Amino acid sequence: MLAMHANRLKDFLKINISDKLAEIQRNLYANKKIWNVIRGLRMFSQIYRRSRVGILLGLVFLILSTLLLGNARETEASDQKLAETIFPKAKKFVQRNPILAPDQIVAIEEELGVKLRSGDQKPAFYIPISDKKKPMGLVLFADAMGPLGVVRGAVGLDMRGKVVKVEIYEQKESDAIAADGFLKQFIGMGIDNAFKVGEDVEAAEGHEDASQAVALIPKKTLVMSYALYRKQEPKSDTEKSPEPDIPEEELPEAEDLKALMALMIDDYFIVVDYFDEKESKERAIKAARRLAKYGKGISNFEPPKNADQTEEYIYLQDRFSETLLKFAEALEKEGISDTTREQWDAIVTLVNQAHLRFSEEEIDLDTY
Numbered sequence: 001m002l003a004m005h006a007n008r009l010k011d012f013l014k015i016n017i018s019d020k021l022a023e024i025q026r027n028l029y030a031n032k033k034i035w036n037v038i039r040g041l042r043m044f045s046q047i048y049r050r051s052r053v054g055i056l057l058g059l060v061f062l063i064l065s066t067l068l069l070g071n072a073r074e075t076e077a078s079d080q081k082l083a084e085t086i087f088p089k090a091k092k093f094v095q096r097n098p099i100l101a102p103d104q105i106v107a108i109e110e111e112l113g114v115k116l117r118s119g120d121q122k123p124a125f126y127i128p129i130s131d132k133k134k135p136m137g138l139v140l141f142a143d144a145m146g147p148l149g150v151v152r153g154a155v156g157l158d159m160r161g162k163v164v165k166v167e168i169y170e171q172k173e174s175d176a177i178a179a180d181g182f183l184k185q186f187i188g189m190g191i192d193n194a195f196k197v198g199e200d201v202e203a204a205e206g207h208e209d210a211s212q213a214v215a216l217i218p219k220k221t222l223v224m225s226y227a228l229y230r231k232q233e234p235k236s237d238t239e240k241s242p243e244p245d246i247p248e249e250e251l252p253e254a255e256d257l258k259a260l261m262a263l264m265i266d267d268y269f270i271v272v273d274y275f276d277e278k279e280s281k282e283r284a285i286k287a288a289r290r291l292a293k294y295g296k297g298i299s300n301f302e303p304p305k306n307a308d309q310t311e312e313y314i315y316l317q318d319r320f321s322e323t324l325l326k327f328a329e330a331l332e333k334e335g336i337s338d339t340t341r342e343q344w345d346a347i348v349t350l351v352n353q354a355h356l357r358f359s360e361e362e363i364d365l366d367t368y
């Protein structure tokens with residue numbers, strides 16, 4: 001028993017020390033790189049112009065939606081500095097820490113053909129926000145194992161899901177694999193690229209395996225971003241999502257789970273009041289839709305209790321949002337009815353269940 005605790009402590013310290021070292025490394029690198037920002041500005045402004053065209057054309061990433069901007073917090077200074085070298089035009093960065101569901105991990109590993117490293121399983125995305133308050137893409141810090149040890153990097157993607165830049169800030173192989181000359185070949189690559197040395201990646205001379213490790217970093221960023229954030233593009237008019245013409249509403253940002261819940265409580269009471277005939281149907285429908293949107297952001301935050309039960313947490317979150325959308329549709333058609341009352345009761349039961357399982361504190365919504 002004692003030995004088991006000792007081992008756990010050892011593992012815990014190992015993880016934390018290596019995380020800390022990675023952070024210090026990033027910090028040093030970021031300070032050094034900040035001097036290169038001005039030099040890089042011209043190049044990035046061209047890329048940015050290109051990605052703006054992309055925004056008009058494609059809107060591939062769901063990140064664009066204001067929903068994902070809700071519930072975000074400003075980034076750590078060191079990571080932000082490094083992310084700034086990738087998106088120098090960003091006004092600010094917000095961080096998102098999505099939880100990868102076990103089936104997403106399996107799918108990602110299958111696509112990558114390698115196991116995710118423990119750090120990858122808790123990804124931290126940094127989303128650059130323009131002065132017009134729109135997301136410009138994302139930055140992910142990702143690692144890969146090279147022949148001589150871990151290669152740590154950061155990758156920026158634009159809104160079309162194309163690589164804007166790859167940075168390598170820690171590696172033991174050769175300067176050649178961290179040089180701009182080698183890394184710039186990844187710019188413009190996307191999810192359809194193989195990221196394979198000899199195919200669409202030219203290795204740094206004499207460092208084939210290390211070059212392959214570097215290539216895995218943007219690939220990993222793409223595969224993970226797509227698994228988490230890709231927007232489903234409707235294939236035809238009939239296959240469009242059920243709510244295409246609802247104007248995207250600016251939802252406020254929440255810094256943590258409690259703040260997100262505080263945002264949800266008002267909408268919850270709008271629906272409660274509607275059933276008591278103290279609110280209009282239109283406001284109740286809007287409140288239900290907003291709740292569904294807020295709901296989708298819940299798993300960006302770790303719950304204080306049963307944090308390892310990610311599958312159940314994500315399941316409850318998904319059910320919550322799905323049921324609310326169906327409820328909003330039914331409200332629109334039939335207003336207060338046995339069906340909509342039952343649907344709302346089921347939603348409240350689901351919320352109570354989520355609180356019982358994942359909140360440390362007992363929550364009675366009627367007391368708010």
Ligand code: HEM
Pocket residue numbers: 257258261262264265268291295298303304313316317320350351354355358359360361363365368
């Ligand atoms: C109508 C929907 C919901 C409302 C109105 C609501 C409201 C609340 C409120 C008022 C709190 C207490 C916050 C505080 O202590 O300051 C809370 C906490 C919490 N809620 Fe919800 N909630 C809803 C749905 C959900 C769902 C669907 C989940 C999970 C799938 C969830 C997970 C949690 C967790 C984990 C906490 C604890 C947060 C913490 O202590 O850090 N909630 N919620």
